[in-house]
Amino acid sequence: MAERRKILAGLSEGQAALVLLLPFLAVYGAFLIYPFFRGVWISLHDWNLLAVAFNPDAKEFVGGRNYVRTLWGRNIEWGLFASPVMQTAGILGTGLAFFLYRTGRASRATALALGIAGLLFFLLPGFHPGEEGRWYDRRFWPTVGNTILFVALAVPGVTLSALFIAAALDGETRAKSVLRTLFFLSQVLSVTVVTLIWQIMFSPRQGLIANITEAFGGSPIVWLTDQQFAMAAIVIATVWWSLGIAMILFLAGIQDISKDIYEAAAIDDARGLKAFWYITLPNLKRTITLVIVLQIILHFQVFGQSHLMTQGGPNDSTQVLVRYIYQTAFRDSELGKASAMAVFLFVIMGAFSIVQFIVGREEG
Amino acid sequence: MRHVLIGLGIAAMAATCASAQEVTLGRFFGACEDAGTDTTASVGEACIIQSIINAADAELDGITVNTLPTDWGNYYDQIIAAYAGGEPPDIHVMHRHRVPQFASLGALAELSDDLAAAGIDTSDWAPAALDAVSYNGGIYGVPMDFHANLWHVNMDLMEQAGLVNDDGTPILPTSPEELLEHAQMVKDATGQDYLAADFAQFPIGVRLVLALMWQQGDNIFTEDGTATIDTEAARNAVSAITQLFDAGLADPQLNYADSQQAFLNGEAAVLVNGTWVVDFYDSEAANPDVALSNYYVADFPTIFGEGATWADSHMWAIPASLQADDPETYQAALQVLAFINDHNIDWARTGHMSVRTSVLESDEYANLPHRDEYAGTADIARDTPASEDYGAIQDVLNRELQAIWLTGKPVGDALSDAELEVQDLLDG
Numbered sequence: 130m131a132e133r134r135k136i137l138a139g140l141s142e143g144q145a146a147l148v149l150l151l152p153f154l155a156v157y158g159a160f161l162i163y164p165f166f167r168g169v170w171i172s173l174h175d176w177n178l179l180a181v182a183f184n185p186d187a188k189e190f191v192g193g194r195n196y197v198r199t200l201w202g203r204n205i206e207w208g209l210f211a212s213p214v215m216q217t218a219g220i221l222g223t224g225l226a227f228f229l230y231r232t233g234r235a236s237r238a239t240a241l242a243l244g245i246a247g248l249l250f251f252l253l254p255g256f257h258p259g260e261e262g263r264w265y266d267r268r269f270w271p272t273v274g275n276t277i278l279f280v281a282l283a284v285p286g287v288t289l290s291a292l293f294i295a296a297a298l299d300g301e302t303r304a305k306s307v308l309r310t311l312f313f314l315s316q317v318l319s320v321t322v323v324t325l326i327w328q329i330m331f332s333p334r335q336g337l338i339a340n341i342t343e344a345f346g347g348s349p350i351v352w353l354t355d356q357q358f359a360m361a362a363i364v365i366a367t368v369w370w371s372l373g374i375a376m377i378l379f380l381a382g383i384q385d386i387s388k389d390i391y392e393a394a395a396i397d398d399a400r401g402l403k404a405f406w407y408i409t410l411p412n413l414k415r416t417i418t419l420v421i422v423l424q425i426i427l428h429f430q431v432f433g434q435s436h437l438m439t440q441g442g443p444n445d446s447t448q449v450l451v452r453y454i455y456q457t458a459f460r461d462s463e464l465g466k467a468s469a470m471a472v473f474l475f476v477i478m479g480a481f482s483i484v485q486f487i488v489g490r491e492e493g
Numbered sequence: 494m495r496h497v498l499i500g501l502g503i504a505a506m507a508a509t510c511a512s513a514q515e516v517t518l519g520r521f522f523g524a525c526e527d528a529g530t531d532t533t534a535s536v537g538e539a540c541i542i543q544s545i546i547n548a549a550d551a552e553l554d555g556i557t558v559n560t561l562p563t564d565w566g567n568y569y570d571q572i573i574a575a576y577a578g579g580e581p582p583d584i585h586v587m588h589r590h591r592v593p594q595f596a597s598l599g600a601l602a603e604l605s606d607d608l609a610a611a612g613i614d615t616s617d618w619a620p621a622a623l624d625a626v627s628y629n630g631g632i633y634g635v636p637m638d639f640h641a642n643l644w645h646v647n648m649d650l651m652e653q654a655g656l657v658n659d660d661g662t663p664i665l666p667t668s669p670e671e672l673l674e675h676a677q678m679v680k681d682a683t684g685q686d687y688l689a690a691d692f693a694q695f696p697i698g699v700r701l702v703l704a705l706m707w708q709q710g711d712n713i714f715t716e717d718g719t720a721t722i723d724t725e726a727a728r729n730a731v732s733a734i735t736q737l738f739d740a741g742l743a744d745p746q747l748n749y750a751d752s753q754q755a756f757l758n759g760e761a762a763v764l765v766n767g768t769w770v771v772d773f774y775d776s777e778a779a780n781p782d783v784a785l786s787n788y789y790v791a792d793f794p795t796i797f798g799e800g801a802t803w804a805d806s807h808m809w810a811i812p813a814s815l816q817a818d819d820p821e822t823y824q825a826a827l828q829v830l831a832f833i834n835d836h837n838i839d840w841a842r843t844g845h846m847s848v849r850t851s852v853l854e855s856d857e858y859a860n861l862p863h864r865d866e867y868a869g870t871a872d873i874a875r876d877t878p879a880s881e882d883y884g885a886i887q888d889v890l891n892r893e894l895q896a897i898w899l900t901g902k903p904v905g906d907a908l909s910d911a912e913l914e915v916q917d918l919l920d921g
Contacts, residue, residue, distance in 0.1 A: 182577040183598050267914065333746075334754050351746040354693035356900045440566070440694055444896035459570035461885050 165475075172196070172468035179462045188465075195469035199269050204262025212254035219254075222247025238487040268445060268453065269470070276450045278360060279367075279431055284424045286368040287375050288417065294372065295379035296405055309380070316373025320433030327366035328353065328438055353439050359447045363434040370434075371427070375420045382416035383409060415489075422485035426478050450474050513557045514825040518546060519575070519582035520560065521568040532839040537773045541843055549832040556825045569884060576600055581812040583826045587634070589625040589806035594881045596628040602816035602823070603631040611827035613834050621874075622848035625806040634808040635830045637837070638845035640768045641804035641870050642700050644794065648787035650762040654682040662866075665794035669733040672796060676742035679762045687742050689761035691749040692898055696891040698734070698745075700803035701765055703890075704793055705730035707801035707875045713890070716878050718919040722890075722912040723905070731897060731904050733796060738898055745898035759784030765793075768870070771844025775862045790844075792869040804874030806848070809833060846871055882918040889914045 140148065172195055180187040210216065223244050230240035258264060294312055298305045315323070331352035333339045339349030352362040386409065394404050410417075432451040435441055441448035450470065458467035520542060528535055528543035530551045535544040543560070550558040561582055563571050569591065575581045576595075587595070595601050608615055613635060615623060622636040646663045656664040656675055666672040676687030692698035706712065711726035737743040747755060756764035757777055771790055778788035793802035809830050815823050833840075834849075838857055841847040852858050859865070880886060893911040896902035 178577045179573055179594075179598050179600065182579065183600060263913070267910070332751065334751055351693075354746045354748060354899060442892070442895055443693060443899040444902065445892055446900070455570070456888075459573055460888075461882070462573060 168468045168471055171464055172472050174465045176465035176468075177462045178458060178464045181464070191465070195466045198265045199466060199469050200473070202258050202262060202264035204259040205256055205264075206259040206262070207255045208257060209255065211257040215254040216251050219247045219249070219251030222250060242484045242487070268448065271445060272448045272450055272453045275360070275446065275448055276429060276431070279364065279449060280425055280428045282360070282364045283367045283428045283431075284421060286364060287371050287424055288420055290368060291372050291375035291420070292379050292413075292417070295376045295383060296409060298376075299380060299383045309376070312376055313373035315370055318370065320370075321437065323366060323370045324434055324437040327362070327369070331362050354443050356443050356446050359439050359443060363438055363447055366438065367428070367431070367434055371424070375424065378416055378420055379413065382413045386412045418485070418488055422481060422488070425481050429474065429478050429481075513555050514822060515557050515559055516584060516822060516825050516829050517559050517561055517582040518829070519563050519572060519585035521563060521565045521586060523565060532836050536776050538769050538843050541839060545833055545836045545839060548836070549829050553828055553832060556828055558829055576812070579814070581814070583815055583822055584809055584811055584829055586637070586807055586809055589808060590876060590879070590883045592626070592628050592633055593879045594883070595810070596631075596633045597881060599813055601633040602811040602813045603633060604635070604811065604827075605632045607827055608632065608635075611824075612831045617849045617851050619848055619850055619853065622806065626808050634810040635834055636848040637807045637809060637833065637840055638848060639804055639806055639871060639874060640845045641874050642697070642704060642765055642767055642793055642802045643771070643867050643870065644791040645756060645764040645766055645770070645774055646789040646791055647756065647759060647762050647785055648789045650679060650683050650685055650759065652787075654679040654762070663789060663791055665791060666796055667794065669729070669736065669796060672733060673736050673740065673742075676737050677740065680742050683762070685759065686744060686755070686761045688737055688763045688765065689743065689747060689752040689755045690765035691747065691752050692745040693895065694748040696887050697749070697765060698894055698898070699887060699890045701734065702727070702730045702894060703877065704802045704875070705733055705796060708795060708797035708799055710798060713877055713886070714880075714915060714919060720912045720916040720919060722915060723908040727908050728904060729797070731894070731908075735898060735904075757783050757785050768844040768846065768867075771863055772842055788863075790863040790866045792867050792873065800869070800873035801875045802870060802873050804870075804876055807845075880919070885918050886915050889918070
């Protein structure tokens with residue numbers, strides 16, 4: 130013991146920190162940093178998973194070809210009104226960012242993030258194949274679109290419902306604590322169990338939802354194979370599943386708000402909804418940002434719900450990016466192209482992490 | 494006391510396991526909890542195959558068989574990943590259509606020289622079975638069955654619609670027009686749908702369209718690798734089916750489980766599904782709680798010119814690495830394959846067609862329920878040309894056909910998109 134203390138005492142603070150960090154760095158390097166760069170390396174090759182397993186020389190360096198094959202096409206043109214709805218939304222978003230910044234309602238970072246997002250929405254959907262042209266991979270961009278749609282539905286869904294439940298269940302009564310546990314319980318289930326439960330719920334023959342619609346005289350919706358409802362179905366299952374953590378974060382945030390403020394507000398006759406709107410919400414701003422960014426990053430990686438409930442169908446309408454990467458790598462053995470798509474996904478999620486970092490620093 | 498006994502039992506099992514040669518086995522077909530070791534009593538694919546495996550584990554001296562947990566939907570992804578990771582199971586089941594993909598890379602052991610010594614008589618295999626496991630002149634597996642799409646028929650509904658011959662067999666359509674006519678007759682007489690199938694998830698609908706294309710002498714791509722999907726034959730095949738959807742005589746939104754349930758509930762006169770469910774539906778029909786009671790199995794009818802139905806084979810393979818590096822386990826694995834080969838009659842109880850001439854000619858086989866009703870299927874069995882991209886091609890077809898009947902995509906657009914994508918796959 131004394132020996133060890135002597136050794137540690139002989140180290141400077143920096144050296145001691147390094148020694149203590151070493152196990153973490155080794156694991157982090159071996160299981161995150163190395164695989165990441167390996168993935169980038171693979172994405173620059175024509176790399177057949179099975180063929181390379183039997184003959185390590187079966188790969189070929191192709192540079193950026195996998196990226197071109199995935200992201201680009203033949204005779205791709207850019208047009209102002211190729212996709213009017215999204216492009217108009219993009220322009221409006223950019224305008225709004227500028228306006229909010231000018232009038233001082235948004236900070237520079239928030240305005241910048243919104244502005245860049247708007248600009249991307251304006252620019253990217255403008256690309257389309259010209260005459261005799263086609264995307265090299267017809268499925269990739271629609272898949273990206275589905276993933277964004279999923280995130281755009283799931284994140285507000287989770288955030289709003291978790292916020293509502295947290296506000297309703299904040300308190301000391303026994304019933305509230307039981308309900309809190311119940312709402313959190315779904316979070317501990319694995320994706321297989323969640324999707325199984327919801328496949329039964331959505332089943333047009335035996336499902337609870339179908340039975341209820343039939344009891345009211347309606348004809349049951351075939352949720353999972355109807356193009357209009359399939360995405361909604363996996364979003365509903367996802368909201369139910371990932372409510373718990375968001376609720377806990379909101380509860381912690383709500384309990385952090387000083388009771389004095391509520392008491393002072395009560396004197397000014399601000400109770401209930403009013404208190405929620407003018408006190409709870411503004412004080413929860415940081416928690417809300419955190420929950421939203423965490424959910425965005427989490428839900429961009431959606432896989433299980435789509436893979437197990439709808440198999441990406443019908444007609445690819447619930448095909449999402451990670452499932453496409455999985456199929457490309459393991460069904461089609463095209464590891465190089467799959468890695469290129471994975472790098473693309475990394476860039477998207479990295480962008481949101483940076484947004485969170487900037488927003489977090491600004492408010493802190 | 495009981496705990497002590499159980500403990501002793503476990504210890505004894507552990508002791509025997511330690512000296513035994515362990516063979517790991519990968520398979521689909523689903524899980525069966527209490528399959529037992531009686532290979533003659535189990536019902537359904539999962540339980541029959543597991544009872545055969547359990548029996549091999551119990552009866553083969555010095556060999557234990559360990560069935561790995563795998564999942565139907567992701568089976569090939571799992572097997573490919575296992576091969577890529579250098580840890581494939583010692584034996585695994587696969588389809589004939591996957592042989593080119595695996596054998597061309599040298600993943601599978603070439604078994605020709607070792608089968609006879611293990612007690613497997615290849616001359617007893619039907620010629621088509623030998624063909625199914627052969628690649629470039631070598632034998633890369635032990636065939637287990639031929640399976641094909643059949644028409645499973647609810648005779649009570651057919652009777653009410655007046656679609657039964659004097660000899661008790663169902664009257665099935667011989668043209669697209671008759672198909673629509675029969676469907677309308679069933680609807681008018683019973684209020685039920687004529688035809689159900691999984692058009693929404695697994696590629697049963699694809700196999701239906703393929704059969705109707707083959708019946709017109711067409712195929713989705715040629716042997717030399719040209720996609721031929723945007724054709725008159727494909728349009729005819731698709732519209733033969735969509736006419737039923739358009740007239741409200743079939744429901745495209747049912748998936749596998751729902752379409753099966755619809756048939757068992759007596760809500761559809763015909764279910765298009767494979768040979769693998771014959772014994773299951775037969776046992777369900779005997780259950781008084783199930784609406785289906787008068788069950789008949791028919792060959793896929795010839796709706797266009799020539800008879801054809803989608804077919805494939807299940808087979809067992811051994812990784813090349815096992816043959817090269819671990820002769821003891823390799824020999825044990827061959828023993829297990831020989832055991833499965835010997836129990837071909839038990840596997841045929843599922844409804845699958847046997848691959849062994851001696852079984853095909855036996856009375857026991859001929860006496861299996863409904864067997865005589867689909868005796869013509871072996872002669873009309875077809876599949877697409879061999880391709881390393883079979884799985885991806887099926888997926889393209891499944892997606893585009895679903896787009897037609899689930900999302901109203903124009904037939905011409907869907908077929909030309911499918912042709913482009915399949916051509917991309919064929920071009921590599």
